[in-house]
Amino acid sequence: MTPRITSLLIFLILADAANAQEIVPLHQQVDQLIDASQGDLASHASSRSGDAEFLRRIHLDLAGQVPGHEEAEQFLTDEDPAKREKLIDHLLASPRHARHLQHHLDVMLMQRLPKKHIEPVQWQEYLYRSVLENKPWNQLVEEILTADGVDKESRSSARFMLARDLNFDDTTRDIGRIFLGRDMQCAQCHDHPSIDDYLQRHYYGITAFLKRSYLFKDSKSGETSIGEKAEGGVKFTSVFTNEEDSTSPRLLDLPAIEDPEVAEEPYVSKPEKESRGVPKYSRRLQLAPIIISAQNRNFRINIANRCWAMVMGRGLVEPLDMMHSTNPPTHPELLELLADELLDNGYDLRALIRQLVLSETYQRSGEQVEREQALPKHLYLYAELKPLTPEQLAWSTMQSVGLAAATWREQVALLKKDNPSFDPDNAEMAATLESAVNTALQAHVDSFVAIFASGTNRFSATASQALFLENGELITDWLKPANSNLLDRLKDVEELELVARQLYFSLLSRPPTSGESASLVSFLEQFGSERIAGIAQATRAILCSAEFRFNH
Amino acid sequence: MKRNTGCQPLDHLLSRRNFLAGSAVAGLGGAAVLGGLSSPLVAQTLKRDQKRILQIYLQGGVSQLESWDPKPGTEYGGPFQTIPTSVPGIHICELLPQTAQLMHLLSIVRGINLKTDDHHQGRLFMEKGRRGEGNYPYVGSVAARYLAPDESPLPSYVHISTRGLEDDTAAFLDARFAQMKLEGVAPPANMGRPGQLAENGFLRRSKFREQLNQQFASRRPKSLVDSYDASFHRAAQLMARQELFEKQSEKELDRYGRHDFGRFCLLARTMLEEGSTCVKVTHHGYDTHAENFNFHVEQLGEFDTPFATLLGDLEQRGMLESTLVMIYSEFGRTPKINHRYGRDHWGSAWSIALGGCGIQTGAAIGATNAKGTEVTDREVHGGHLFHTYLQALGIDSTANHDIPGREIPIGDPAVEAIKELLS
Numbered sequence: 001m002t003p004r005i006t007s008l009l010i011f012l013i014l015a016d017a018a019n020a021q022e023i024v025p026l027h028q029q030v031d032q033l034i035d036a037s038q039g040d041l042a043s044h045a046s047s048r049s050g051d052a053e054f055l056r057r058i059h060l061d062l063a064g065q066v067p068g069h070e071e072a073e074q075f076l077t078d079e080d081p082a083k084r085e086k087l088i089d090h091l092l093a094s095p096r097h098a099r100h101l102q103h104h105l106d107v108m109l110m111q112r113l114p115k116k117h118i119e120p121v122q123w124q125e126y127l128y129r130s131v132l133e134n135k136p137w138n139q140l141v142e143e144i145l146t147a148d149g150v151d152k153e154s155r156s157s158a159r160f161m162l163a164r165d166l167n168f169d170d171t172t173r174d175i176g177r178i179f180l181g182r183d184m185q186c187a188q189c190h191d192h193p194s195i196d197d198y199l200q201r202h203y204y205g206i207t208a209f210l211k212r213s214y215l216f217k218d219s220k221s222g223e224t225s226i227g228e229k230a231e232g233g234v235k236f237t238s239v240f241t242n243e244e245d246s247t248s249p250r251l252l253d254l255p256a257i258e259d260p261e262v263a264e265e266p267y268v269s270k271p272e273k274e275s276r277g278v279p280k281y282s283r284r285l286q287l288a289p290i291i292i293s294a295q296n297r298n299f300r301i302n303i304a305n306r307c308w309a310m311v312m313g314r315g316l317v318e319p320l321d322m323m324h325s326t327n328p329p330t331h332p333e334l335l336e337l338l339a340d341e342l343l344d345n346g347y348d349l350r351a352l353i354r355q356l357v358l359s360e361t362y363q364r365s366g367e368q369v370e371r372e373q374a375l376p377k378h379l380y381l382y383a384e385l386k387p388l389t390p391e392q393l394a395w396s397t398m399q400s401v402g403l404a405a406a407t408w409r410e411q412v413a414l415l416k417k418d419n420p421s422f423d424p425d426n427a428e429m430a431a432t433l434e435s436a437v438n439t440a441l442q443a444h445v446d447s448f449v450a451i452f453a454s455g456t457n458r459f460s461a462t463a464s465q466a467l468f469l470e471n472g473e474l475i476t477d478w479l480k481p482a483n484s485n486l487l488d489r490l491k492d493v494e495e496l497e498l499v500a501r502q503l504y505f506s507l508l509s510r511p512p513t514s515g516e517s518a519s520l521v522s523f524l525e526q527f528g529s530e531r532i533a534g535i536a537q538a539t540r541a542i543l544c545s546a547e548f549r550f551n552h
Numbered sequence: 553m554k555r556n557t558g559c560q561p562l563d564h565l566l567s568r569r570n571f572l573a574g575s576a577v578a579g580l581g582g583a584a585v586l587g588g589l590s591s592p593l594v595a596q597t598l599k600r601d602q603k604r605i606l607q608i609y610l611q612g613g614v615s616q617l618e619s620w621d622p623k624p625g626t627e628y629g630g631p632f633q634t635i636p637t638s639v640p641g642i643h644i645c646e647l648l649p650q651t652a653q654l655m656h657l658l659s660i661v662r663g664i665n666l667k668t669d670d671h672h673q674g675r676l677f678m679e680k681g682r683r684g685e686g687n688y689p690y691v692g693s694v695a696a697r698y699l700a701p702d703e704s705p706l707p708s709y710v711h712i713s714t715r716g717l718e719d720d721t722a723a724f725l726d727a728r729f730a731q732m733k734l735e736g737v738a739p740p741a742n743m744g745r746p747g748q749l750a751e752n753g754f755l756r757r758s759k760f761r762e763q764l765n766q767q768f769a770s771r772r773p774k775s776l777v778d779s780y781d782a783s784f785h786r787a788a789q790l791m792a793r794q795e796l797f798e799k800q801s802e803k804e805l806d807r808y809g810r811h812d813f814g815r816f817c818l819l820a821r822t823m824l825e826e827g828s829t830c831v832k833v834t835h836h837g838y839d840t841h842a843e844n845f846n847f848h849v850e851q852l853g854e855f856d857t858p859f860a861t862l863l864g865d866l867e868q869r870g871m872l873e874s875t876l877v878m879i880y881s882e883f884g885r886t887p888k889i890n891h892r893y894g895r896d897h898w899g900s901a902w903s904i905a906l907g908g909c910g911i912q913t914g915a916a917i918g919a920t921n922a923k924g925t926e927v928t929d930r931e932v933h934g935g936h937l938f939h940t941y942l943q944a945l946g947i948d949s950t951a952n953h954d955i956p957g958r959e960i961p962i963g964d965p966a967v968e969a970i971k972e973l974l975s
Contacts, residue, residue: 170685177676185686186959189966194959239966244633319957327957367771455687459776461783462724463707463790467742470754470787476746516767523760527753537749541860545764546777 026341027358033334034361038309038379048380051076052510053552054084054363059389059509060551061311061357062091063251064100065395068405069502086359092350095434098132101349103133103391104310106530109144109160109178112453115165117149117224121442123159125435132431136347137303138292141179145288149225150276161226166215172207179291180252181302181323190238197324200236207251208234211285216276230266230279249283252298259283261517263516293342298323304338305329307349311356313384313551314377330378356546366552387459394448397543400507401478411436430451447474469544479536490535496521499535507542587660603909604824604875605692605867607832608859609852612839613674613902615885615895616924618645618848620903621658625926628887631845639914647852650860656914657863657872658879659973660906662926663918666883666899666934671839674882674899679721681938681963683856689729690721691941693828694962696729697954698947700829705789707732707740710823712816713834724955730781731832737815739797740790758788763862796822807857821865824875838881842892866908876944877908887924901927904937910944913975932970939969 024032038045049057055075059067067075075087091097105127112121130140149158164170169188176184184192184203192198211234216227235246250256263280271277284346291299300322309315316329329335338352345351356362366383368375375381388396398404411433415422425434451468454460469475481488486506493499500520502514520538527534542548622645623629634643637655644652644660651658668674668683689697692709700708709721709731720731732740745754748848761784769777800818808814813835815868820831835855840847859879866872883903885895901920907913907948918930942949944961963969 003821106808167685173686177852186961193965226931286846322957354736368773385773387776427942454727454730455720456721456726458726459779462728462730462732463783463786464732464740465727466783466787467740467790469758470784471744471746472740473742473746519760519763526756533749533753538760541757541761542764544761546772546780547764547768550776550778552772 005211010097024356026337026355028084029337030325030334030356030359031361033331033360033542034380037331039380041375041379041381044369044375044381046367046369048360049363049365049383050327051083052366053367055087056509057383057551058084058087058091058357060392060396062088062353063094063096063127063406064212064389064392064505065096065399067504068399072505074425076510078220084363085358088354095132095431097350098128098431099434099438100391101131103126107389108306110163111174111455112449113163116165118156118159119160120159122156126156128435134348134350137342137349138299138336138347140158141299142288142292145175145291146285148227149223155223155225158226162215162224166186166213168207168210171210172203175206175287175291176203176448177321179302180296180298181305181321182252182298183316183319183321187357190240195324195326199243201247201250202252204234204236204245205252205256205288206251208247209283211283212279214271214277216271218276219274225276225417226284227271227276228279228282229271229277230262230530244542248438249286251287251296254290255294257283257286257290267384296340300339300342300347301335301502303347304335304342304350304352307352308335308338308356311353311362313386383552388549388551390449391445392551393452393549394445395441396476397448398444398477398547400486400543400548401475401539402487402489403444403478404437404441406483406485407437407440408433411440428544433495466544470540479539481532486539487532487536491532496524499524503535503538503542507539508547555663577915589968602701602827602829602874603695603919604821604828605695605941605945606824606862606875606908607692607830607831608855608877608879609832610835610838610855610879610881611836613881613883613885613897614838614843614851615840615848616662616902616920617885617887617895618845619852620644620905621662621920621924623887623922626887626923628681628923628925630889636844642914642916645852646850648856650739650856651863652769654860654863654867657867657915657916658877658905659913660903660905661917661932661970661973662903662920663930663932664899664902664937665927665931668899670899671882674897675893677934678882678937679719681935683934687723688960689723689725689731690719690731691833691938692731693722693725693729694785694939694942694947696829696947697725699945701727702728704786704829705827706793706823707786707790708828709830709832710734711832711834712736712819712823713832714812714836724953724958724960728786734797734819737797737800739794743791743794743797745791749883758784775891778830783788793826796826807861809854811854814858817862821862822868824871825869826851836939840885840892841890841896844885844889844893844895846893863907872908876906876941878904878906878941880904883975891947901925904974906940906944910946910975912973915973917970918971928972933967935964935967936970939963939967940973943969943974 035042056066059065075083082085085510096395102124106124143154143157144160147158147161149155149162161171164174173183173185173188176182182198184198186192187198187200187203191200212230212232213226213228215224217224232244237243237244247318248256248258260281266281267277267279269275269278290296305315305317306320309320316331316335317327318322342348342352360384361380364383366385368382377384395404412422412424414434415436422429424430451465478485479487481491490502493502497517500512500517503520504510504516521547523538524531524534527537610764617623617630618632622632622634622643624633633646635646635649635652636643637652639655642655642660644655666674666677668677673684676685680686680688681691687850696708708729711731712734714736719731734740745751762781765777765781800815804818805814808818816833820833823831835851837847837851863877866875866877881904883897883899886898889895901924918932919928920926921928939949947962949969950965951962953960953962
């Protein structure tokens with residue numbers, strides 16, 4: 001395709017998109033913009049993913065774990081042409097989706113900070129319930145940024161501030177990174193040396209919202225909450241130029257928010273040793289409204305980029321928290337489109353994610369047509385290889401070896417004992433059941449997190465991780481036949497081809513090719529009469545394989 | 553034949569850099585190479601080229617007055633005398649007689665002011681070269697990132713300790729540069745093959761896994777799969793070296809001492825010889841709010857011999873030129889002696905000692921006043937020290953980290969290295 005024709009095509013597509021916005025669904029607009037950006041390289045694009053590839057990917061991205069054996073067989077034999085869309089809607093409505101998004105949001109918001117003042121489990125439950133009811137993102141952020149930890153109902157949402165001990169620097173930096181996509185750490189001590197848009201006054205403008213607030217410990221309950229004074233400003237000095245400046249609360253380049261006239265009595269409750277300060281005018285409470293306001297474009301651009309990155313494996317802006325004019329998005333119109341969609345749909349993340357995974361861009365195969373040529377990643381010619389998060393890896397392992405299903409059965413039985421009319425198909429009961437299963441398995445997930453969590457989202461594998469997978473007792477125990485788990489089901493299956501097929505379905509959500517089946521059978525034959533040992537070793541080898549470790 | 557597991561192809565045992573450079577190592581026969589780094593030639597290459605760090609962390613805050621900056625006969629000086637050292641003009645506390653004999657291999661930094669008296673904040677500042685909780689890597693992870701060969705035979709950064717906190721040492725650097733914690737001289741977790749699994753069963757499984765990965769990688773971007781594979785190779789190499797953790801030579805233990813710290817120092821020597829880039833040993837128990845003097849007799853009595861033995865061994869084996877040695881804490885102790893004969897937390901005027909790679913030794917840099925209550929000359933903090941450690945190792949700490957899309961200065965750009973300490 002010549003450049004002229006390409007640009008004409010882009011023009012037509014854009015014109016078309018503008019005219020037909022009402023009727024062209026978002027996922028198609030996404031595809032149009034991505035396809036248009038591929039230019040001459042479009043011929044190298046991988047084809048649409050096969051059903052098995054799609055099935056595993058969509059389960060990992062929406063439910064945070066691989067599908068069960070039966071689900072996989074059923075999906076692959078289903079001939080309904082709309083089965084992908086149906087599966088997407090089924091998964092998005094499931095409590096497992098809420099759990100998965102809870103994990104994702106928790107890591108994004110809390111970066112695995114240790115317990116401080118608030119039990120992480122309570123905060124996680126709060127996030128889980130929020131996702132379950134599909135609470136709009138702007139509302140969630142408002143709750144998190146305004147909570148002071150006093151009210152029992154909303155106390156867990158104060159973990160964002162309290163776990164950071166309301167340290168002004170940590171909180172300022174994280175508000176910039178997480179809600180605005182701007183890591184302004186370098187602007188703490190001076191204007192950023194190489195990024196023109198990161199100014200010291202931006203940093204301190206955010207600090208100014210927080211600076212009057214402090215941690216208050218109630219001597220009776222022993223609980224720590226957030227109090228605030230009615231005075232106090234923010235001054236800062238550049239370590240480079242020694243210039244001193246001050247700022248009122250101010251979000252980036254939006255107008256500063258000046259304090260109203262000082263009332264004669266500025267306090268609702270004076271800050272004293274035994275009482276938490278509550279001013280009539282709170283600077284801290286001005287933060288959430290301005291962050292989530294429509295004037296603050298960064299808020300919607302940031303979350304749109306993060307949703308995109310979550311399912312596509314890379315952000316339209318990378319790194320996710322380095323948005324600035326010299327690091328523009330790879331697809332500016334696309335990012336605008338997604339951000340505007342969120343503004344229009346009332347920050348409905350579930351609806352946005354649904355559109356993203358419906359796109360052909362998302363559903364492309366991860367297998368590369370041409371391996372010789374290094375294809376640029378940002379053109380989405382093939383699906384990105386995404387390492388499983390520690391939670392996805394833990395849950396997928398437990399699902400594959402049959403532990404998740406066994407726990408599910410146990411918990412259903414327990415709940416039925418308490419309530420004979422318990423029905424796992426009822427939405428609210430299903431949510432409760434998911435929580436019970438989650439609680440029962442949490443310690444195992446924590447073991448994976450302890451080994452696999454990392455401060456970077458670039459993939460890096462350590463020897464400790466390999467040792468955990470190869471030799472760790474946790475997985476060794478899971479590979480002993482018990483409670484109708486995988487090994488229990490396979491121990492009496494005579495035909496080795498059938499064992500191979502079941503293993504592939506349980507672990508990799510697909511049938512083996514004939515070559516794969518043959519080599520697995522010959523692996524099992526080496527163990528002779530010790531067939532259970534052989535099956536356990538084969539299972540473990542697959543659990544340690546790259547195909548299992550990545551989402552593809 | 554435990555070591556030669558056969559699942560490590562030649563090119564995985566050698567660092568890619570060495571391989572491409574066509575060094576002497578690459579020319580060795582397969583058998584010698586599969587013998588691992590215990591082969592003398594390889595060990596020599598390692599000794600010559602690879603820079604390393606030995607960190608001795610005196611947890612809780614060693615008293616500068618009972619170690620590197622004694623003030624005998626003054627108001628807060630305490631009961632101990634000073635002794636001369638192998639460097640004319642430098643005197644240290646009498647509790648370190650053997651270390652004193654090796655003072656020519658070390659330098660003292662006496663003017664440290666961290667402006668914090670908090671254990672956690674002091675530790676972070678000393679390790680990250682930045683104040684506060686900011687997301688920066690520890691000096692050990694930075695060293696591992698920029699100095700460790702592509703395929704380090706052992707974990708590039710290990711910490712030998714009996715207890716202590718789990719730290720996020722790698723921050724934004726890759727996880728393989730994070731610290732691996734060793735519980736004393738016990739092997740790392742999960743080193744033993746599970747249950748009844750015989751070695752040949754394990755090998756069969758590894759081979760099968762590799763076969764699966766080959767198929768998968770043939771249709772996918774290779775680099776991630778390779779890096780995943782590499783972690784299993786490193787694990788296999790570590791398992792093959794299990795004996796490092798199993799027995800320590802009785803003869804060497806006679807020299808180092810049979811208590812924990814003696815054993816840890818001996819293991820540290822082994823890990824450095826075998827190719828780890830940063831080895832940290834924690835000696836616990838310096839937080840002497842009560843009975844400071846009795847405790848320091850005990851603690852430093854335990855410290856002195858193993859440390860001096862280790863330092864002497866590194867020198868004698870020709871490793872000191874390539875190994876930066878740090879003896880440090882999170883802070884020092886108050887000059888003022890409290891009513892329990894203790895000294896409290898004190899970040900504002902204290903000392904550490906450095907030696908080895910890139911360090912101008914035999915010097916005492918900076919000074920405190922006569923009573924030791926404040927720094928009077930060449931005041932420095934964790935930021936200056938961080939630059940100094942890295943520049944001593946030949947890392948340009950004023951450059952940015954090699955992270956795509958980000959510009960993160962390695963050391964705090966507001967401060968510089970202690971130039972007069974660098975050789």
